[in-house]
Amino acid sequence: MNAVITTRELRKEFTVRVKTGRFSRARRTVTAVDGVDLTIEAGEMVGYIGPNGAGKSTTLKMLTGILNPTSGHVRVCGLEPVPQRLRLTRNLGVVFGQRSALWWDLPLRESFRLLRHVFDVPRADHAARLAQCRDLLDLDGFLDTPVRQLSLGQRMRGELTAALLHGPRVLFLDEPTIGLDVVSKQAVRGFLSDLGAAGDTTLVLTTHDLADIERLCPRLIVIDHGHVVHDGSVERLHHRYGSHRQVVIDLEADWDPGHAPEGVTAKVDPDDARRVRFHLTPGGPSAGELVARLALRAPLRDMSIVEPDIEDVVARLYQAAPADSAG
């Protein structure tokens, strides 16, 4: 076990003043993060998702040393984030999709040079990491362009490089693909995927784009109302919330209900009587068995397998009451 991030019973409360009358204000305590337990191992790639206001960025701020927890235990790279901020931040890379770490009016290259001084990176290490990022992220075409003139996709590639030049052990990415076009999204995801596969860097990613998660993160943590409501693989999420893969079969002739194999129910397409769908449930037959059995009873023309849509599952998860889905 080599945990890079551990939290136990992590809580954060904010006191907000609510106007109750012309001159009177009442203090109300809002719990943004309510007893979060996390263990993230070195080299993991973790998606941390939740609806707006669920406590995602508050958690991230507690992990990066920006905010002090109200109570609970938190260690990142073996350090306590707020008291040991100066040491911890040397081990962290942080990318905010909505905020730039680059110098707006200076060429991209200058930002990298400045960060070398801010993070005290030895010249040779810095040069080696920059060379690698230039290569993988294809930066050469705009290294001498002022950041304000970069496209969003180019800027995000710059932000990723900026966050990696000091060789962080943990990379936090807050909405790294927000606003990017499809091509840039693919470039960013491809780069992060390679980075994660190399295994030296632990990645924690918050996003509203679930395709990021499906592409990058074997492990998914869902937070809602300050509670962790799911921690596990994407498959386990589907399993728990009853979303299944579907087999869609096109027949030569109209569907005859008598042809259905035992243990599965067929749904006929309302627009096409020759198309049927079967939900694959964990206890039932596999896709292969199902197709083999069906082929014995009716001539098949075509078939396809539809993966469950993670967006639907997560939407259902967000709507569920926080108390009974916690765990």
Added chain:
Amino acid sequence: MAYRNPLTPYLRLTAAQVRSQAQYRFSFVLDLFGQTAVTVLDFLTILVLFRITPVLGGFELHEVLVMSGIAITGFSIADLAVGNVEQLAHYVRTGLLDAMLIRPRRVLPQLLAVDFQLRRIGRVVFAAVVLAVAAAASGVEWTWWRWLLVVTAPLAGAVFFSAVFVITATTMFWWVDSREFSASFTYGGRDFTSYPLTVFGGGFRRLFGYALGFGFVAYHPTLALLGRADPLGAPGWLGWSGPVVASIAALAAGALWRTGLRHYKGTGS
């Protein structure tokens, strides 16, 4: 790997900010003139006052100009170096404060460096010229200790006003927008310091001049520099108290800043 000089990264950040602003040369020059003009107006106010009266609180024009020269030079250096800390509420809202917290550097010097405004340098130069001319016109004998005093007084003033900037800005960690309140101590303090203590009423003088320490910035050093006794009867050695008072203010500012930042980390606002 640690830098031999711990200031190096902050100086590099400052230099980068100056290079950024140099990208907009015309706007920079315009701002430089605008900022200098404001300081010119501060001194013009004093000249206008002396058209009405030959003596202000027992002091002649060149004496008041030495006093305001020390005060405004000190204030302008502080404004150049740490004045942008006034924008703290804005830095909190835009997330710049958080961005500074995720780097392995001290937060306050980073904030000062990344938003350094070189255009404010015009004020320093103009105020220093006024001080030099007024001091030269005072006709005193330039002994070594007068040279020492005329250099250290504005520098101690700069440290003192820097502390005032930080202390008043830090209140924003508790009251989200308190710039008006801050301005009454920073800009108000500068105006108070530019005139002899003798023109202010007793209670106001005791509070601002002595309890809050503004009287030690320019009034007492000017008396010592000009070789005058205090009409209010305070001892002459107070003219040398500036660096001590400034150090106390700086320590208080540092402690308050750390408390404020801790509060921010507790509340996130």
